Amino acid sequence: MTAGLHLMISTPSSVLVELPDAISVRAEDASGGFGILPGHADFLTVLPASVVRWRDGAGEAHYCAQGGGIFTVTGGNRVLVACRQGTLGDDLSTLEAQVQAMRAAGIDADRAARVAQTRLHANAVRQLMRLLRDGSGADALIQPGEGLS
Numbered sequence: 845m846t847a848g849l850h851l852m853i854s855t856p857s858s859v860l861v862e863l864p865d866a867i868s869v870r871a872e873d874a875s876g877g878f879g880i881l882p883g884h885a886d887f888l889t890v891l892p893a894s895v896v897r898w899r900d901g902a903g904e905a906h907y908c909a910q911g912g913g914i915f916t917v918t919g920g921n922r923v924l925v926a927c928r929q930g931t932l933g934d935d936l937s938t939l940e941a942q943v944q945a946m947r948a949a950g951i952d953a954d955r956a957a958r959v960a961q962t963r964l965h966a967n968a969v970r971q972l973m974r975l976l977r978d979g980s981g982a983d984a985l986i987q988p989g990e991g992l993s
Contacts, residue, residue, distance in 0.1 A: 847882060847921055848864065848865035848866055848867060848882060848901060848921070849865075849866040849867070849868070849869060849880065849881075849882055849898075849921050849922070849923050850863070850864050850865075850866070850921055850922045850923065851863045851866040851869055851898055851923045851925075852922075852923070852924050852925070853896065853908050853910070853924075853925040853927065853930060854924075854925070854926055854927070855926075855927055855928065855929055855930050856928070860908060860930045860932055861898075861906075861908065861932065863898070863900060865900065865901035866898045866899065866900060866901070866923070867881075867898075867899040867900065867901065867903065868880065868881050868898060868899050869896065869897070869898045869923050870896070870897040870898070871891055871894065871896045871897070871915055871925070872891070872892070872894045873889040873890060873891055873892070873915070874890070874892065880917055880923055882920065882921050883920045883921070884917050884920055885917070885920070886916075886917055886918055886919070886920075887915075887916065887917040888914070888915070888916050888917075889914075889915050890912075890913075890914060890915075891910065891912060891913050891914070891915050891925070891927065892912055892947070893909075893910065893911050893912050893943050893946035893947050893950060894909075894910065894943055895907050895908065895909050895910075895936065895939050895940055895943055896908045896910055896915075896925055897936075906932070906934065907932070907933055907934065907935075907936055907939050908925075908930050908931065908932050908933075908939075909930065909931045909933065909939040909940075909942045909943050909946070910925065910927035910928075910929065910930040910931075911927060911928040911929040911930070911946050912927060912928055912946075912950075913925055913926050913927030913928060914926045914927075
């Protein structure tokens with residue numbers, strides 16, 4: 845019989861799971877869901893907010909909702925998941941709802957960042973236009989080849 849997978853799921857502040865005899869691990873990345881069995885080739889991928897699933901030595905399923913991270917397989921039997929945040933649980937539907945909330949929060953944060961970036965860009969363009977229109981601020985613009993002193 846092939847040795848099991850050594851699974852470790854960790855956040856920056858704690859180790860959530862350290863299991864020396866997982867039978868299988870399932871996760872998903874940008875290309876879709878995938879499964880890992882003992883003997884898998886070395887592998888590295890980025891995980892979005894999602895639920896990582898595994899079966900322990902007794903065949904029982906376990907779950908971890910994680911907020912995005914790195915998934916690696918080394919040596920055919922060592923699976924490491926380093927994530928920003930994670931929550932263990934046995935109720936898959938609750939964890940999937942939590943992941944949906946994480947994804948929605950990420951979309952909202954991205955949207956807010958794009959709005960802030962657009963505002964900064966528009967303000968910079970307005971300031972440049974004002975300086976060029978007035979002519980009085982032309983000396984304040986740095987000429988090519990000049991540095992800040």
